[in-house]
Amino acid sequence: MAPTKVTKICCIGAGYVGGPTCAVIALKCPHITVTIVDLNQSRIDAWNSPDFQLPIFEPGLEDVVRQCRDRNLFFSTDVDKGIRDAELIFVSVNTPTKKTGVGAGSAADLNNVERATRRIAAMSTTSKIVVEKSTVPCRTAESMRTILEANSKPNCRFDILSNPEFLAEGTAIADLYNPDRVLIGSLQTPEGLDACESLKGVYANWVPSEHILTVGLWSSELTKLAANAMLAQRISSINALSAICEATGANIDEVAHAVGTDSRLGPKFLKASVGFGGSCFQKDILNLVYLSESLHLNEVAKYWRGVVDMNEWQKRRFGQKVVKELFGTITGKRIAVLGFAFKADTGDTRESAAITLIRDFQSERALVNVYDPQVPQEQIWQDLQEASPSSSLDTIQKHVTVSPSAISALYKSMNKPAFVFDGRLVFGNTERERLANIGFKVISIGRGDSI
Numbered sequence: 418m419a420p421t422k423v424t425k426i427c428c429i430g431a432g433y434v435g436g437p438t439c440a441v442i443a444l445k446c447p448h449i450t451v452t453i454v455d456l457n458q459s460r461i462d463a464w465n466s467p468d469f470q471l472p473i474f475e476p477g478l479e480d481v482v483r484q485c486r487d488r489n490l491f492f493s494t495d496v497d498k499g500i501r502d503a504e505l506i507f508v509s510v511n512t513p514t515k516k517t518g519v520g521a522g523s524a525a526d527l528n529n530v531e532r533a534t535r536r537i538a539a540m541s542t543t544s545k546i547v548v549e550k551s552t553v554p555c556r557t558a559e560s561m562r563t564i565l566e567a568n569s570k571p572n573c574r575f576d577i578l579s580n581p582e583f584l585a586e587g588t589a590i591a592d593l594y595n596p597d598r599v600l601i602g603s604l605q606t607p608e609g610l611d612a613c614e615s616l617k618g619v620y621a622n623w624v625p626s627e628h629i630l631t632v633g634l635w636s637s638e639l640t641k642l643a644a645n646a647m648l649a650q651r652i653s654s655i656n657a658l659s660a661i662c663e664a665t666g667a668n669i670d671e672v673a674h675a676v677g678t679d680s681r682l683g684p685k686f687l688k689a690s691v692g693f694g695g696s697c698f699q700k701d702i703l704n705l706v707y708l709s710e711s712l713h714l715n716e717v718a719k720y721w722r723g724v725v726d727m728n729e730w731q732k733r734r735f736g737q738k739v740v741k742e743l744f745g746t747i748t749g750k751r752i753a754v755l756g757f758a759f760k761a762d763t764g765d766t767r768e769s770a771a772i773t774l775i776r777d778f779q780s781e782r783a784l785v786n787v788y789d790p791q792v793p794q795e796q797i798w799q800d801l802q803e804a805s806p807s808s809s810l811d812t813i814q815k816h817v818t819v820s821p822s823a824i825s826a827l828y829k830s831m832n833k834p835a836f837v838f839d840g841r842l843v844f845g846n847t848e849r850e851r852l853a854n855i856g857f858k859v860i861s862i863g864r865g866d867s868i
């Protein structure tokens with residue numbers, strides 16, 4: 418039998434991955450009808466909003482949705498219909514770190530994947546290719562296959578593929594237009610290979626075939642965890658070196674630049690910072706830690722856990738530096754925090770270093786003003802409450818103010834000496850000098866000198 422030429426795709430999960438990925442598929446494949454479904458009504462309403470107030474911010478995304486919505490791209494809460502109509506289904510639901518039960522604190526919570534899989538089994542009346550797009554532990558595809566096969570109707574076969582997503586928030590659309598690689602894992606059976614060809618045929622509409630890598634299912638699942646762990650490891654390595662720079666007078670930007678010119682290493686992911694955040698790095702490394710522990714590979718588990726521990730230390734260290742520089746106390750002092758999302762060009766606040774920092778400032782009883790143009794106020798309150806479960810929202814709001822515009826932290830109105838702490842190395846030498854000329858004391862991660 419020849420591989421199916423896919424014309425109808427459904428994506429379960431309209432989040433940071435499912436939304437942009439399937440919107441780009443719709444744009445690049447006008448002959449395919451793409452329906453993105455989600456249980457979250459308000460998220461779907463936002464995707465369908467007449468004024469394109471989309472639920473996530475991503476440069477270039479609105480333009481893609483404007484071109485395709487209601488043409489061959491649809492958003493719906495009717496998950497069952499989405500499943501029934503599709504030939505190929507992406508499962509792109511969230512898989513956060515488990516909070517309770519076995520593996521709490523490190524294993525991935527696969528409840529959403531299982532629910533979606535059971536729904537696919539229950540609703541399907543025709544054969545489907547089911548594509549695992551969520552980041553999952555190794556061998557999850559096998560569990561999905563078991564569930565699907567145990568619950569399928571006669572003449573209804575399911576082929577499972579793994580197709581992890583490598584986009585980065587903030588550059589998702591550019592990453593999807595021009596991916597370093599698309600990875601597809603399948604069983605190496607004739608049926609598995611045919612399903613793989615079908616998905617390859619979708620991406621081949623815009624991705625050169627040499628960028629589409631096809632591997633076994635388990636290799637594909639493990640590659641996603643491995644790639645994130647290695648990227649995060651580079652950040653933890655450079656952050657560890659930033660502490661040495663501060664203690665010795667070296668400059669981490671100079672060190673990173675010089676290290677990155679080694680072609681074996683390359684320049685990317687060598688920017689020191691207050692620590693990595695986002696929904697993926699920490700979760701996926703912990704996932705790898707859990708996998709290693711389950712395999713009784715304790716040294717391997719310890720090795721990867723070190724990457725997360727270093728990140729936690731870097732976040733705490735930055736907060737402690739602020740206290741130390743402000744003469745050992747920040748009680749009653751006003752601190753402006755510019756940026757609340759985990760990085761620029763996204764509104765995603767999951768695991769943002771800003772949350773830890775503000776929580777630590779609160780516990781020192783500082784007064785904090787937060788500004789972030791992409792993050793709604795309610796999200797900031799929700800995150801700060803989760804970070805300090807023993808404080809009431811009232812107490813938090815006594816110490817924290819969310820500012821609707823870039824805070825006019827004018828030097829003139831600040832107590833002297835006035836400080837700027839740069840936790841993302843956004844200021845180069847010129848900006849540092851300009852701030853110093855105004856009278857600011859500038860303190861940057863990874864720099865032993867302070868102007």
Ligand SMILES: NC(=O)c1ccc[n+]([C@@H]2O[C@H](COP(=O)([O-])OP(=O)(O)OC[C@H]3O[C@@H](n4cnc5c(N)ncnc54)[C@H](O)[C@@H]3O)[C@@H](O)[C@H]2O)c1
Nearest residue numbers: 430432433434455456457510511512529532533551552582
């Ligand atoms: N965010 C990233 O940068 C990124 C990058 C690569 C991979 N991933 C992985 O992709 C997956 C999705 O991540 P995300 O950031 O898009 O998550 P998200 O939380 O933004 O979106 C997931 C969506 O799935 C929906 N959902 C959950 N269970 C459902 C169900 N049973 N039926 C229908 N809808 C359901 C939720 O309502 C939510 O809107 C995760 O496994 C993540 O690790 C994320």
